[in-house]
Amino acid sequence: MSFWQSFWDIVWWTIWIFAFFAYLWAVIAIISDLFRDHKLNGWWKAVWIIFLLFFPFITALVYLIARGNGMAERAQKEAAQVQSATDAYIRQTAGASASPSDEIAKAKALLDSGTINQAEYDALKARALSGA
Numbered sequence: 001m002s003f004w005q006s007f008w009d010i011v012w013w014t015i016w017i018f019a020f021f022a023y024l025w026a027v028i029a030i031i032s033d034l035f036r037d038h039k040l041n042g043w044w045k046a047v048w049i050i051f052l053l054f055f056p057f058i059t060a061l062v063y064l065i066a067r068g069n070g071m072a073e074r075a076q077k078e079a080a081q082v083q084s085a086t087d088a089y090i091r092q093t094a095g096a097s098a099s100p101s102d103e104i105a106k107a108k109a110l111l112d113s114g115t116i117n118q119a120e121y122d123a124l125k126a127r128a129l130s131g132a
Helices: 003-036 044-054 055-093 098-111 118-130
Strands: none
Touching: 003 044, 003 055, 055 118, 098 118
16 A cells, blocks of 8 residues: 555545534534524424434435524524623623712712711712712
8 A cells, every 4th residue: 555545545534524523513503403493393393303313414404505594593693692691690790880970879878877087978979970
């Protein structure tokens, strides 16, 4: 066996391995899209999965052509929901910064209760108004 023959065998196997993993990725994406789609009846989901088992390549191709746009829309909608949930969590964890009027009101309540003196109140009010 010559070097070039074994080299092209390696290239050929690399192409096949890439195609196999690309197909697996497509099947996983199709199955996850089926479960993400709330408009599709459960029986139709079962039909798609059965066809994926018995006619895998043609079913994947038909699914990507027939439902590809909806697949992209559902993925985009889910990504937007995840982003908004993440933003809400970050805002909740970080604590929403109070507006200057809220900070002044809190400082005034501390002044009225005697916790801080007038000079500290003026400093807190100036800091709230400056935005620092």
